[in-house]
Amino acid sequence: MLALAYDCGMPVHVPNLRDVGGLSTADGQVVRSGMLLRSALPAADDLVPSDFAWPPTVVIDLRSPRELLEGHPLDHLGARVVNLPLLESLSPDADHDGTLATLYRMVNDSASHLLVEIVHEVAAAEGPVLVHCAAGKDRTGIGVALVLRLLGVSHEDVIADYVRTDEAREAIDVRLNRDYESSLIPTAYFLVVPEALIQVMQVWDEHPGGVEGWFLAAGGDADELNRLRERLLA
Numbered sequence: 001m002l003a004l005a006y007d008c009g010m011p012v013h014v015p016n017l018r019d020v021g022g023l024s025t026a027d028g029q030v031v032r033s034g035m036l037l038r039s040a041l042p043a044a045d046d047l048v049p050s051d052f053a054w055p056p057t058v059v060i061d062l063r064s065p066r067e068l069l070e071g072h073p074l075d076h077l078g079a080r081v082v083n084l085p086l087l088e089s090l091s092p093d094a095d096h097d098g099t100l101a102t103l104y105r106m107v108n109d110s111a112s113h114l115l116v117e118i119v120h121e122v123a124a125a126e127g128p129v130l131v132h133c134a135a136g137k138d139r140t141g142i143g144v145a146l147v148l149r150l151l152g153v154s155h156e157d158v159i160a161d162y163v164r165t166d167e168a169r170e171a172i173d174v175r176l177n178r179d180y181e182s183s184l185i186p187t188a189y190f191l192v193v194p195e196a197l198i199q200v201m202q203v204w205d206e207h208p209g210g211v212e213g214w215f216l217a218a219g220g221d222a223d224e225l226n227r228l229r230e231r232l233l234a
Contacts, residue, residue: 013047015040015175016136016168020144020161025152029233036122036129036232038144040136040172044073055079057127060118062086062139079130082121086111086139100138100196107142108200112218118143119150119220123228135172135190137165141197146204149211150225151232155201159194166192 017040021033034053041063048054055077061068064085072081089110108115122129133139141162148158165172173190207214212225 012043012171012174013049014042015046015171016165017042017048017052018161018164019052020148023148023153023157023161025233026154027152029152031148031151031153032232032234034128036144036147037131038136038140039130039132040168040175041132041134042073042130043175044076053128055128056130058082058121058125058129060084060121060129060131060143062118062131062133062143064088067134074130082117084114084117084121086114086133086142089114100191100193101199103138104142104196104200105203107139108203115143115146116215116218116220119147119215119228120224122147123224123231125231134176135165136168137162137172137192141165142200145197145201146211146215147228147232149201149204150215151229155198158201159197162197163192163194 016038018038019033020036020038021031023031025031037052037056055074056079059072059074059079059081061072061081061083062085063083064087065083068083072079075081086107090106118131122131131140131143145158145162148161149155169190201211204211204214207217209216215225216222
């Protein structure tokens, strides 16, 4: 039994935690429940709803090394933790206007190999996979969107899942204020900006062969894509 976690004197659940299962694909299949979870930064003693597949078998942590503390909060659960720091590939000299649209584009351009690795880890896992970063919105949003689009989930449903982060805004703010120096985070980064993710999905769609073609060109392979679909679709 998990111990209670407290923020502001109240027990808390993993912020922004949700299961992307149940989404439908263009050909009528459904993403299996309990296989792919997403969240903000979890704590070791956070509560988890009883109907969630927990603990995850694999945890994909998309944070940068400077965000990491000693170990991972879920190490004690026996999960295999994989760190794929999406922001570390960004060039410090790159022209960045401070908007999420530009940040998402830069991640897609500079960390495509790590986005492919997210797909690899999800496809290869033998149990539930949790993908998270700090807020569970930006890095997590791009990574989960790629998996969902490769499965055949529509743009509209991917965006509908993305904007659900707004429902968890208060819990995310509490967690970030506890574990981060929030004054160092640009104000724009606290926003949910569907247009930023839409632009990235358009890049994937406009690639020869669409999102599958982008994935293969970025280093993925067709067998891996087949494994992803066999594991996550019903």
